[in-house]
Amino acid sequence: MDLASEPEPKVQLTEPVHRMLARLVRGGAALGWVEAPSRDEVTALLGDVVSAVRCGDAALRVAYLGGRLVGFGYWLRYGRPTHRPHADLERLAVDSAAHGRGIGRALTTALLTDAREAGIEVLTLDARGDNTPALRLYQSLGFTEYGRLPDFVAVGEHRYDKVFCMLDFRRGG
Numbered sequence: 226m227d228l229a230s231e232p233e234p235k236v237q238l239t240e241p242v243h244r245m246l247a248r249l250v251r252g253g254a255a256l257g258w259v260e261a262p263s264r265d266e267v268t269a270l271l272g273d274v275v276s277a278v279r280c281g282d283a284a285l286r287v288a289y290l291g292g293r294l295v296g297f298g299y300w301l302r303y304g305r306p307t308h309r310p311h312a313d314l315e316r317l318a319v320d321s322a323a324h325g326r327g328i329g330r331a332l333t334t335a336l337l338t339d340a341r342e343a344g345i346e347v348l349t350l351d352a353r354g355d356n357t358p359a360l361r362l363y364q365s366l367g368f369t370e371y372g373r374l375p376d377f378v379a380v381g382e383h384r385y386d387k388v389f390c391m392l393d394f395r396r397g398g
């Protein structure tokens with residue numbers, strides 16, 4: 226597996242990331258979308274992340290297996306002036322055909338290293354309450370739950386908890 230830290234030109238990233246996210250969401254992945262995101266939506270998302278990476282406000286990691294994009298994730302520094310030392314880890318995603326092979330762990334570990342090196346103080350994330358694979362992964366890397374909104378995430382008629390987690394690098398995280 227190769228882990229790229231520098232974002233590729235976004236035009237090359239968009240297509241494989243869009244395909245992977247659309248497949249995951251169609252399969253029910255808890256990534257914040259109910260319907261698969263459109264190509265334009267993914268283009269705009271990656272554009273925002275790549276711009277933020279260029280000014281030191283984000284890190285993006287992409288995983289390749291045999292030259293094929295199989296995972297990605299990023300963190301973004303908070304925009305609110307009083308929250309600027311902190312960042313939010315978002316949209317960690319591994320292609321379902323490649324689950325369980327250590328790619329999610331490698332991506333998250335690399336993003337934590339990037340956050341430490343960037344001087345991020347607290348890294349936050351949120352996950353859907355039934356997303357056991359993701360929550361186990363985050364807990365194993367030191368994230369702790371600091372709050373929960375019961376039955377907050379709406380997918381059709383279903384409701385799931387929204388779980389908030391944090392890793393505080395100032396306290397040895």
Ligand SMILES: CC(C)(COP(=O)(O)OP(=O)(O)OC[C@H]1O[C@@H](n2cnc3c(N)ncnc32)[C@H](O)[C@@H]1OP(=O)(O)O)[C@@H](O)C(=O)NCCC(=O)NCCS
Pocket residue numbers: 249254255256316317318319320323324325326327328329330331351352353356357358359361362365
């Ligand atoms: C969550 C996700 C990124 C994990 O990626 P992955 O490459 O399959 O995970 P890894 O193989 O690196 O496993 C890392 C850890 O995750 C946990 N995990 C992974 N799959 C699991 C499963 N089916 N059940 C329980 N825990 C699981 C384990 O703690 C595992 O550690 P271990 O291998 O030491 O037991 C992946 O399942 C995914 O893309 N899911 C859909 C999108 C998503 O939910 N993203 C997170 C949004 S918050």
